[in-house]
Amino acid sequence: MKASLALVSVALAFVPSALAHYRFTSLVAGSTVTDPYVYVRQNTNYNTPVTDVTSTDLRCNVGGLASAANTSTYTVSSGETVGLALDQPIYHPGVVNVYLAKAPGNASAFDGSGSVWFKVYQLSATVSNGEYTWPDNNLGQITFPLPTALPAGQYLLRVEQIALHVAQTFGGAQFYLSCGQINVSTGGSGTPSPLVAIPGVYTGKEPGILIDIYSTATSYTQPGPAVWTG
Ligand SMILES: *[C@@H]1O[C@H](CO)[C@@H](O)[C@H](O)[C@H]1NC(C)=O
Numbered sequence: 288m289k290a291s292l293a294l295v296s297v298a299l300a301f302v303p304s305a306l307a308h309y310r311f312t313s314l315v316a317g318s319t320v321t322d323p324y325v326y327v328r329q330n331t332n333y334n335t336p337v338t339d340v341t342s343t344d345l346r347c348n349v350g351g352l353a354s355a356a357n358t359s360t361y362t363v364s365s366g367e368t369v370g371l372a373l374d375q376p377i378y379h380p381g382v383v384n385v386y387l388a389k390a391p392g393n394a395s396a397f398d399g400s401g402s403v404w405f406k407v408y409q410l411s412a413t414v415s416n417g418e419y420t421w422p423d424n425n426l427g428q429i430t431f432p433l434p435t436a437l438p439a440g441q442y443l444l445r446v447e448q449i450a451l452h453v454a455q456t457f458g459g460a461q462f463y464l465s466c467g468q469i470n471v472s473t474g475g476s477g478t479p480s481p482l483v484a485i486p487g488v489y490t491g492k493e494p495g496i497l498i499d500i501y502s503t504a505t506s507y508t509q510p511g512p513a514v515w516t517g
């Protein structure tokens with residue numbers, strides 16, 4: 288087993304980067320791009336996407352709960368632009384959702400369980416002349432301004448890109464995702480809603496997840512709850 292794993296690693300090293308998948312590795316705050324996996328929970332499945340929407344791995348990726356304590360928390364202010372950067376630009380057609388969950392204590396001790404997640408940002412597809420346009424094509428990072436009404440405290444910042452190139456069969460959509468850890472030092476007094484659980488938020492049968500993107504497009508329905516704008 289060890290030998291064959293090593294051979295796979297060697298083979299992967301020679302795959303042109305355009306053919307490898309991509310990972311969300313680094314927290315972005317303002318104009319600062321932090322080092323990989325310092326403020327982002329490190330996953331253990333390299334760049335393999337999650338495809339089972341009922342798995343706990345959908346929350347912070349495979350290994351993302353176990354690496355919590357080894358992940359630092361970055362202090363930001365509400366209203367600041369934050370997000371996650373990738374190791375290489377997104378190239379599978381798809382859409383993006385960003386969720387936050389407030390930790391009861393330290394973000395590094397939070398497993399993100401329960402109905403605690405709310406959506407703060409999304410990039411959805413547009414349709415024109417029967418064709419989809421994918422908003423995230425070639426992006427190297429996903430960033431957005433934190434709502435100014437966001438209360439102070441520590442949060443998990445979860446970015447997912449749902450790649451839809453083989454999503455015409457159930458379980459075909461690929462979820463590329465990571466969780467960062469942020470500490471909102473000066474916040475507002477809003478009440479984020481609606482709150483959802485991850486896993487739980489998706490069935491995998493949503494029209495924006497189980498979809499043949501190569502057929503004639505009429506509309507696109509973004510998966511997940513409405514964005515909380517504060
Ligand atoms: C902890 O994270 C650092 C990067 O911040 C990494 O170099 C190190 O390997 C990690 N340790 C464990 C046990 O995962």
Ligand SMILES: *[C@@H]1O[C@H](CO)[C@@H](O)[C@H](O)[C@H]1NC(C)=O
Pocket residue numbers: 391392393396
């Ligand atoms: C958060 O972590 C710090 C440093 O490890 C610790 O002193 C503090 O008690 C923790 N706070 C909570 C609410 O767990």
Ligand SMILES: *[C@@H]1O[C@H](CO)[C@@H](O)[C@H](O)[C@H]1NC(C)=O
Pocket residue numbers: 360361362470471472473
């Ligand atoms: C979070 O921010 C507050 C306010 O600036 C600060 O007192 C606290 O030490 C920070 N916590 C962490 C874990 O960075």
Ligand SMILES: [Cu+2]
Pocket residue numbers: 307308309379
């Ligand atoms: Cu891929």
